[in-house]
Amino acid sequence: MxxxxxxxxxxxxxxxxxxxxxxxxxxxxxxxxxxxxxxxxxxxxxxxxxxxxxxxxxxxxxxxxxxxxxxxxxxxxxxxxxxxxxxxxxxxxxxxxxxxxxxxxxxxxxxxxxxxxxxxxxxxxxxxxxxxxxxxxxxxxxxxxxxxxxxxxxxxxxxxxxxxxxxxxxxxxxxxxxxxxxxxxxxxxxxxxxxxxxxxxxxxxxxxxxxxxxxxxxxxxxxxxxxxxxxxxxxxxxxxxxxxxxxxxxxxxxxxxxxxxxxxxxxxxxxxxxxNMITINGQKMARSLGNFITLDQLFTGNHPVLEQAYSPMTIRFFILQAHYRSTVDFSNEALQAAEKGFLKLMKGIESLKKIKPSDQSTFDIKGFREKCYAALDDDLNSPVLLSHLFDGVRFINSVLDGSEKIDASGLDALKDLFNTFVFDLLGLKDETTGAADDKLMDELMKIIIDLRQEAKNLKQFEVSDKIRKELNNIGITLKDTKDGVSDWEKNPL
RNA sequence: GGUCGGUUAACCGAGUGGCUAGGUAGCGGUCUGCAAAACCGUUUACGGCGGUUCGAAUCCGCCACCGACCUCCA
Known part of the structure; x- marks a missing residue:
C-alpha cells in the first residue's frame, strides 16, 4: 500500500x-x-x-x-x-x-x-x-x-x-x-x-x-x-x-x-x-444575476444563457480540464470546445480497436504510464493527465496513419492504461448510442455503401455525393478511406 | 475595509528558474474524385514597473485589475 x-x-x-x-x-x-x-x-x-x-x-x-x-x-x-x-x-x-x-x-x-x-x-x-x-x-x-x-x-x-x-x-x-x-x-x-x-x-x-x-x-x-x-x-x-x-x-x-x-x-x-468556485461568463453564479443554472437546465439547454444542451460527460470533462483549485469559467464557447475535445478523446479510444500490432514499437509505454500517474499524484492534476492522454490519442491516430508503430504487448498495455485513466479514474464514459451494436443498421449501411461505391466506380459523383449528403442530414457521417472501403458513424447529438 | 486566491497567446486552461502542456478556433500543407476524419507545420503568451540571477512568465517588492469569503451599506 x-x-x-x-x-x-x-x-x-x-x-x-x-x-x-x-x-x-x-x-x-x-x-x-x-x-x-x-x-x-x-x-x-x-x-x-x-x-x-x-x-x-x-x-x-x-x-x-x-x-x-x-x-x-x-x-x-x-x-x-x-x-x-x-x-x-x-x-x-x-x-x-x-x-x-x-x-x-x-x-x-x-x-x-x-x-x-x-x-x-x-x-x-x-x-x-x-x-x-x-x-x-x-x-x-x-x-x-x-x-x-x-x-x-x-x-x-x-x-x-x-x-x-x-x-x-x-x-x-x-x-x-x-x-x-x-x-x-x-x-x-x-x-x-x-x-x-x-x-x-x-x-x-x-x-x-x-x-x-x-x-x-x-x-x-x-x-x-x-x-x-x-x-x-x-x-x-x-x-x-x-x-x-x-x-x-x-x-x-x-x-x-x-x-x-x-x-x-x-x-x-x-x-x-x-x-474552487465556478463562474459563468466571468461572473459568479447567482440567482440575482440571472445566470443561475441548474444541472437539468444545462443538460437540456433550457436556459437563456445557453446556446445548446451540454451532455453530462461534456460537463464532467470540462470540469476535469481545469484544476480543482482554480476557478473555472463556463461559457458557450468553452463548453463547445470541451464537447469537441471530449469526443476526440472518445474516438481516439475507439480507434484503439482498429490498430493492428507490428513487431516493433515506437511508443514509450512505461514513460506514458509514469507521466499519467505523476499527474494525479500532483494534487489530482486532471488537466495535465488529460494533456498526456491527448498525446496518447495523437499517437493512436498516427499508428493508424502509418507513421508510428506499436507491438502487441504495448497495444494491450495502452488499452489498459486508457481504460484505467479515462474510464476508471476520470470517470468519463462514452455517451454515443451504440451504433455498432445494431445489426440491422449495419446491414443497411453496408447495402447503401455498396451502392454508393458502384456509383463512385462509374464516376457518378453527383450520386455518391448526394448519398453522403442525405445521410449526413439524418445524422450519419460517411468517411471514405484510401482503400476504397467507406466507414460510417453516427454523429453525436 | 479584512483574509485568501488569481491576471498565460483568438477562447478555455496547465506549468517549470534555462527544455513544444493540452483542448477548441484560424491559417498553410499531406492524403482524397470532392468532402469528412487524421497527420505535419503555423499564429506579437505569460497585467504594469522595479529588483535578485549568467538567465524569470516562473523568486522578491510595489502598483493596477479580477474573483471568493467576511464586513459595511442597502
Whole structure:
C-alpha cells in the first residue's frame, strides 16, 4: 500500500504527501448539499473533484470510506448572523409541503444529476435529521467542557472561550480580534455573548415545523454541528480528509474545527481540501444575476444563457480540464470546445480497436504510464493527465496513419492504461448510442455503401455525393478511406 | 475595509528558474474524385514597473485589475 500522492492541505497551505492515519483504511468526509432546491452547476464541482479522489484512492487499493452528508435541517438563510429562516422550512412554507417532502424531492434530483455525471455513490450519505441524538450528545459534551452555554432555550458555542486555548480562524486565516473589531454592533440584541458565537441548538418558534425535543428546548440543531457529529460517528475522532467548496471555509469549516476540537481536545481533520468556485461568463453564479443554472437546465439547454444542451460527460470533462483549485469559467464557447475535445478523446479510444500490432514499437509505454500517474499524484492534476492522454490519442491516430508503430504487448498495455485513466479514474464514459451494436443498421449501411461505391466506380459523383449528403442530414457521417472501403458513424447529438 | 486566491497567446486552461502542456478556433500543407476524419507545420503568451540571477512568465517588492469569503451599506 504505497502512494506518492501529494494533496494541497488548506490548513498548511502546502502540498503534503498523503499518509493515511490507519492504512489501508482512508476516511473522507465531504460537505454535501442543502436540499432545498435543484442541484446546480456549483454542486457538480465538489462532487466530481472528490469523486476523482475517491476513485484514485480506491485504485491505489486503499479501503476508502467516503461520507458525504445531506443537510436537511438547520441551514439558515443568514448563517453568520444566526438569523433568517431555515432554508428547507421556508421552501416548505412557500410550496405548501412538509419539510421532508422538500428534502425528498431535491435529494432525488440531486442523486439523479450525480448519476448523470457518473459520480460514484458515497459509502455513507448521512442526513442531519437522522443524527439529532448524536448532535445533542455532542452539545452536552461541549457544555460540559465549558465551550457551550444555554441562553433562552438555545445553545451557543463560546468563541472567546475557545480562542483562549485554541486559535479560532486558522483555516481561513482569520484573526478573532480583527473579526470583533470589524463588528460595531455588539449590543445585547440577541442571546449570544458575542456576535461570532454560533448556534449549536436553536429553540424553535411556535410556528416552526422542524423541531425535536432536547434538554434545552424543542428546537433544531445548528448547521455546523451535523458535520462534526456525523464525521466523528462514521470516521472516528480523527480522520484523514475533509473536503468541500472554498466558500465553506468560513464560517462553516472554521466552526466545525472549533466544535470538534473543543469536544475532543484534539484536531479532528488531518487534510483539508477545498475546490474552487465556478463562474459563468466571468461572473459568479447567482440567482440575482440571472445566470443561475441548474444541472437539468444545462443538460437540456433550457436556459437563456445557453446556446445548446451540454451532455453530462461534456460537463464532467470540462470540469476535469481545469484544476480543482482554480476557478473555472463556463461559457458557450468553452463548453463547445470541451464537447469537441471530449469526443476526440472518445474516438481516439475507439480507434484503439482498429490498430493492428507490428513487431516493433515506437511508443514509450512505461514513460506514458509514469507521466499519467505523476499527474494525479500532483494534487489530482486532471488537466495535465488529460494533456498526456491527448498525446496518447495523437499517437493512436498516427499508428493508424502509418507513421508510428506499436507491438502487441504495448497495444494491450495502452488499452489498459486508457481504460484505467479515462474510464476508471476520470470517470468519463462514452455517451454515443451504440451504433455498432445494431445489426440491422449495419446491414443497411453496408447495402447503401455498396451502392454508393458502384456509383463512385462509374464516376457518378453527383450520386455518391448526394448519398453522403442525405445521410449526413439524418445524422450519419460517411468517411471514405484510401482503400476504397467507406466507414460510417453516427454523429453525436 | 479584512483574509485568501488569481491576471498565460483568438477562447478555455496547465506549468517549470534555462527544455513544444493540452483542448477548441484560424491559417498553410499531406492524403482524397470532392468532402469528412487524421497527420505535419503555423499564429506579437505569460497585467504594469522595479529588483535578485549568467538567465524569470516562473523568486522578491510595489502598483493596477479580477474573483471568493467576511464586513459595511442597502
Amino acid at each position: 504505497q502512494n506518492n500522492l501529494f494533496i494541497y492541505n488548506t490548513l498548511s497551505k502546502k502540498k503534503e504527501q498523503f499518509k493515511p492515519l490507519h492504512p489501508p483504511f482512508v476516511g473522507i468526509y465531504v460537505c454535501g448539499p442543502t436540499v432545498y432546491s435543484h442541484a446546480h452547476l456549483g454542486h457538480a464541482r465538489p462532487a466530481i473533484t472528490f469523486d476523482l479522489l475517491f476513485r484514485y484512492l480506491t485504485h491505489l487499493e486503499y479501503r476508502v470510506r467516503y461520507v458525504r452528508n445531506i443537510t436537511d435541517v438547520g441551514h439558515l438563510e443568514n448563517e453568520t448572523l444566526g438569523e433568517g429562516e431555515d432554508r428547507i422550512e421556508k421552501k416548505a412554507r412557500q410550496e405548501h409541503l412538509e419539510p421532508m417532502e422538500v428534502v425528498q424531492k431535491y435529494v432525488n434530483t440531486y442523486h439523479r444529476n450525480m448519476d448523470q455525471l457518473n459520480t460514484l455513490s458515497p459509502s455513507i450519505e448521512p442526513r442531519a435529521t437522522g443524527h439529532i441524538i448524536e448532535q445533542i450528545e455532542l452539545i452536552k459534551i461541549l457544555i460540559k467542557n465549558g465551550y457551550g452555554y444555554e441562553s433562552n432555550g438555545s445553545v451557543y458555542f463560546d468563541i472567546l472561550k475557545y480562542n483562549e486555548k485554541y486559535k479560532y480562524g486558522k483555516l481561513s486565516g482569520r484573526v478573532l480580534e480583527d473579526l470583533i473589531s470589524n463588528t460595531r454592533d455588539t449590543e445585547g440584541k440577541d442571546e449570544k455573548r458575542n456576535p461570532f458565537d454560533f448556534a449549536l441548538w436553536k429553540k424553535a418558534s411556535p410556528e416552526h415545523a422542524m423541531r425535536w425535543p432536547s434538554p434545552w428546548s424543542d428546537g433544531f440543531p445548528g448547521w455546523h454541528l451535523e458535520c462534526s457529529a456525523m464525521s466523528i460517528k462514521y470516521l472516528g475522532e480523527v480522520f484523514d480528509i475533509h473536503g468541500g467548496g472554498m466558500d465553506l471555509q468560513f464560517p462553516h469549516h472554521e466552526c466545525e474545527i472549533a466544535q470538534s476540537t473543543a469536544a475532543l481536545g484534539k484536531e479532528s481533520v488531518r487534510y483539508w481540501m477545498h475546490n
